[in-house]
Amino acid sequence: MENKRCFANRFADYKGALCTGQDNDAIVRKVIATIEKILKKVPTDLNDCDGGLYDGPAGVAYMLYYVSECPLFSQQRDVYLKTAKQVIDVSVRYVDGEQDKNMRAAFLLGGAGIYAVAAMVYKALGLSDFVKPLTKFRNLWEVCAPINFLECGSDELFVGRSGYLCAALVLKQKLEIEILSPDQIRAICRAIIESGKQYARKKRKAFPLMYSYYGTEYLGAAHGLSSILQMLLSYQELLSSGERELVWQSVDFLMNQEQNCNWPAELGAMIERENELVHWCHGAPGVAYLFAKAYLINKKPQYLDTCICSGELVWQKGLLKKGPGICHGVAGSAYVFLLLYRLTGNSKYMYRAQRFAEFLFSDEFKVGSCSVTSIYSLFEGLSGTVCFLVDLLQPDKSEFPLFSVFV
Numbered sequence: 018m019e020n021k022r023c024f025a026n027r028f029a030d031y032k033g034a035l036c037t038g039q040d041n042d043a044i045v046r047k048v049i050a051t052i053e054k055i056l057k058k059v060p061t062d063l064n065d066c067d068g069g070l071y072d073g074p075a076g077v078a079y080m081l082y083y084v085s086e087c088p089l090f091s092q093q094r095d096v097y098l099k100t101a102k103q104v105i106d107v108s109v110r111y112v113d114g115e116q117d118k119n120m121r122a123a124f125l126l127g128g129a130g131i132y133a134v135a136a137m138v139y140k141a142l143g144l145s146d147f148v149k150p151l152t153k154f155r156n157l158w159e160v161c162a163p164i165n166f167l168e169c170g171s172d173e174l175f176v177g178r179s180g181y182l183c184a185a186l187v188l189k190q191k192l193e194i195e196i197l198s199p200d201q202i203r204a205i206c207r208a209i210i211e212s213g214k215q216y217a218r219k220k221r222k223a224f225p226l227m228y229s230y231y232g233t234e235y236l237g238a239a240h241g242l243s244s245i246l247q248m249l250l251s252y253q254e255l256l257s258s259g260e261r262e263l264v265w266q267s268v269d270f271l272m273n274q275e276q277n278c279n280w281p282a283e284l285g286a287m288i289e290r291e292n293e294l295v296h297w298c299h300g301a302p303g304v305a306y307l308f309a310k311a312y313l314i315n316k317k318p319q320y321l322d323t324c325i326c327s328g329e330l331v332w333q334k335g336l337l338k339k340g341p342g343i344c345h346g347v348a349g350s351a352y353v354f355l356l357l358y359r360l361t362g363n364s365k366y367m368y369r370a371q372r373f374a375e376f377l378f379s380d381e382f383k384v385g386s387c388s389v390t391s392i393y394s395l396f397e398g399l400s401g402t403v404c405f406l407v408d409l410l411q412p413d414k415s416e417f418p419l420f421s422v423f424v
């Protein structure tokens with residue numbers, strides 16, 4: 018039976034040789050051409066800045082910054098960075114005027130992400146002005162520290178506290194300076210843990226930490242438990258031993274929620290094989306990053322096995338019909354192979370990433386995939402695809418955009 022969510026993967030699997038015909042020059046040309054296409058579509062008006070890094074223009078600025086950091090694009094670097102500055106400056110003006118301070122504190126959908134990218138772009142351009150957006154970012158700490166700062170759920174990645182921690186992690190990695198004090202980070206982590214404990218207690222869960230977003234108990238990377246735990250692990254050295262214990266118990270709890278190498282979008286749901294979500298946002302391609310992080314910290318083989326299992330499912334069902342993006346598209350699937358390549362060094366995963374890259378430019382994909390509204394965007398559109406193609410050129414440095422486990 019035809020699967021309505023994904024194309025059948027007709028590629029032969031790895032037999033010891035990488036793909037030929039995908040030399041670096043060809044990929045570089047594809048990146049440059051795709052960026053041209055994106056820049057024709059990205060809105061430049063102050064009134065069109067909605068969506069933040071997720072599907073707003075700000076995500077395009079991040080992509081341009083990311084490409085400009087790759088030595089293979091040194092000739093394009095200046096133009097890309099200047100364009101990134103133009104784009105992000107409009108988003109900064111937009112979010113400075115945002116009345117809702119909670120939206121200013123949102124990572125992927127609001128101000129925190131925009132200020133973070135502005136700081137990165139300014140720093141890359143050598144402008145001392147990078148301190149301005151960085152200060153605005155730091156000041157948002159106060160907004161997201163109170164335990165119930167959002168009614169819809171205060172802890173998830175897109176608008177909640179985990180997102181703020183994630184942005185701080187990316188900023189520290191890219192700017193190579195301390196962003197928040199250890200006490201500030203500890204306070205945010207403590208709020209996340211306390212909030213999860215309270216929720217689990219109220220709902221009489223048999224495990225220690227749980228969260229909901231608009232009333233749904235999500236498990237995946239987008240609004241769910243996995244990315245919240247991933248952020249707590251990313252700062253685990255700042256937690257008390259008791260807190261760390263709760264986090265690891267929750268990691269193992271989530272590992273046990275696996276059903277045939279996948280996770281349901283929400284806690285307790287049964288996965289229907291023919292209709293399962295294999296997306297970064299919901300499912301194995303996003304949850305894999307939590308177990309990658311867990312494995313990098315304590316080297317327990319079951320965590321790596323869980324990632325490998327996710328990769329097998331993605332090879333089967335990851336040629337998604339929802340477009341080229343990283344949230345629920347082909348590039349998001351392919352990033353799992355780059356993750357596995359970095360974890361294992363096994364060339365099989367490079368090969369699989371190359372095949373998915375090839376598929377992105379095939380007629381079958383062009384004809385059979387859904388059209389995407391914000392085709393320029395980082396998470397749903399081509400900007401995420403560009404980041405993936407650049408990472409195909411530098412697999413040892415590859416990282417899912419704004420969501421690295423190697424920091």
Ligand SMILES: [Zn+2]
Pocket residue numbers: 239296297298299344345
């Ligand atoms: Zn998605």
